[in-house]
Amino acid sequence: MSAPSCGRRADVGAVVVSVIGAEPKLADRDRSALPAGDRLLTDSLGEGLVRFDAVGQIEAGVAERWIVIDDGRSYIFRLRNAEWADGTPVRARDVVPLLRRQIARAAANRIAPYLTAVDSVVEMTPEVIEIELARPRPDLLKLFAQPEMALLRPGKDNGAGPFRRRGDGRDGILLTPARDPDRDPDEERPTPEQNVLLRGERAALAILRFVERHSDLVTGGTIDDWPTLQAANPAPANVRIDPAAGLFGLAIVRREGFLADAGNRGAVAQAIDRSDLTSVASDWPARETILPEQLDSAAPPMVPVWATLPPEQRPAAARSRVAAWRAARGSGPVLRLALPQGPGGTLLWAHLARDLYAVGIVPLRVASDDATADLRLVDLVAPYDNARWYLAEACVACAPEARAAIEAARLADTLPQRAEAAATADRLLTQDVAFVPLSRPFRWSLVALRLRQWQPNPRAWHPLNRLRADPN
Template identity: 60%
Template sequence: MALASCNQRPDSGPVVASAIGMPPRAADPSRKALDTPARLLMDATAEGLVRFDAAGQIEPGLAERWIVIDDGMSYIFRLRTAQWTDGSPVSADQVVALLRRQLRAGSRNPLAPFLTAVDEIVVMTPQVIEVRLRRPRPDLLKLFAQPELALWRPRSGGAGPLRIVHATASPLLRPAIDPGRADPDDQRRTAPEDEVRLIGERAARAIVRFAAHESDLVSGGTFRDWPLVASAGVAPANVRIDPAAGLFGLAIERRVGFLADAANRAALAGAIDRTALTGAVMAGWEGADRILPDQLDSAAPPAVPGWSLLTPEQRRDALRARVAAAGAPVTLTIALPPGPGATLVYGQVAATLVTAGIAPRRVAADAAADLRLVDLVAPYDSARWYLAQACRPCSTEAATAIEAARDAPTLAERSRLIAAADVALTSDAAFIPLARPLRWSLVALRLRQWQANPRAWHPLNRLRDDTK
């Protein structure tokens, strides 16, 4: 019966995609943070040099091919023949200017701090640009594939692979004409099945729309709204979970009072029952007790906190003893986003604190707080990204090692410094890992190209089968 219910959508007409967030609008990432609908719109209409395919792997974007030379210190990109939305040709000079703007000092682009290895971006010929590095970065392409580095001009728009044909609050997107192909007239004759309508809305509305068979996709789901899926009657075959890699935990933002002592912070981290916390939100959600999910590009396996060797009872006793030794009432504020999943997470953390004699208080996600929930998918596979995100703040030793790893002249030295920073950050108990990020989508069976992947990223031009 469940399979039958998820097959009721006809394999015809435009794909209707709901993304959790605000109605989508194109915006300059150097000036404004992008939510899921805006990122999807940017990725669809303004690709970067490279982009992610359905499996989260690198595929050509504005660059039709590239080479890496000088021991990884230079990336040379050959641009394809392309047009901006207004029909004007894309030039190498324009591409270089746009990339420089995203990486300039003062940019609000969230990827800019992780691209400091870029020394110069220069035009070599009208079709070729070069990105020169100060230090080798084997993960550069994964950063360039992010929607925040899509190439978009305020008046000219982007260069596809889709273009907006109806600029409403829920824009209709259609495949862009490729000037490199010999049949531009044929490209103008598209079928409705080639089109995508993108809707930005609250999770509850998106889930109801999907359950009513009025949409084909819900994208951008997180732990916050997962409990709504279970009550919506969506067929299990339509529910997809990404093996997302990233950080989910509590950053210790105010190191004062009880949290000024690293031993207190470690006791708090150890006392939280991760199995109960993740199970309260979703059965099978994977917990985490360390910052790094794998060794990645570190010279050593992930550092393990000392409390992980204790039994759950010993961990709870340790926190109670630290609170009793504080000699004064302990109150901690916890900043969390709204949503039923966030309420369940708060309930589990608060139960730990209350049992230990700590008074918890929940505050808004953007309010000043002692503990703040961090829920991020990693844009690329470097241990340094995890450590830099977890240092909010951290000890001088850990911060110095993280910065030194960024500036390391060789990959071997970078790996060594990353391992040292991991040990220092774990000893400092600056971050409380809780789980892997939870990312979910609702997917109609007609979207045969959709694939779960560690980036939790699903381009709008990679949903339906190419053969359709």
């Protein structure tokens, strides 16, 4: 397939967005990991107190301003003049029970475990809400900006915007800008270019639609779809890569047999040629530490013992470890790797299997949800820049001491105590070799040139109301 001109479509009509995956919906929002389409639709129809802008920074949502006091233990939000979809004004008495419900559901979504410091949500006035915390959390706003914290009333289709759903059809879900109560209706006349047509579809169809100039944005791309994109050969100017912050690596999920010993787990980490693995995609750096940087830890990221050898010496060290295991037991180790089933998963499998075979390990590929897996690929974008998030998500089956240190970071009464606990957890988790870091999450989009507000960002998040230049 040849690539058309990167000039794309003229800047007229609704912005057509294809998100990779199933048709977006608001239903079943209690799942721990909402699909990309569901998150986009939820964020568009029901923004939270705050939200992310085009570059992944905090901007006003239902709250127009806020202050943080008491060393990060109290957040006070003033609501803007907003309306629910039925035209009734948004008031604190509506928002408070919605927030309490979301925070109280311990396993409701992927960010709920990081909201346990919230002690109370109270209405101070009809326009003011206070959130009090049992422990300081100066980084709480990025959690409240997540689509999982969007405000949607039970039994209602919509929240407070920034869009309204105007129709569903075979072509997708039509979204139009929500009315701004502060603007004169005679002056505010949205143009068709402010509308968004959102659809969910498999990667191949979404990419084809884009290269044929029938859509403006393909979003939600991961390493699993990357080979499909390469085969389509779109214009390079339209291919955009996010510098996504998060985890991409192999979690140890069964500490049995060969993986019962930390030294053997280190041998698995040593066997993988990261520079070769990450060369399958552009702008995808290799990583050897769990934390990408110091973040809010008291120490720089802990470098694992297995990484102290130069890369060219690591396969021999891993091979020696495997050989000792084979000599003691009469056969080499067999490890089951849980990977995605798409073409990108196959590409990863080819690299990982080659490297493991080279040191004497026999790998078997199994599905991502296979309960018999020994190692499972973790591919997660971080919701906020917090060391505990990285450590907790990497600790799938880690030692009790590491898990206790992560819990100590959660319960720390002061920021210095939390930083020390995070550093301890990083050290213990790294020494335990409970997670094999490979890189950062790989997230790509196809972006038409008319979408001048689209910006790559560490959250890999691109709200639908921040795609085109503001006509006002």
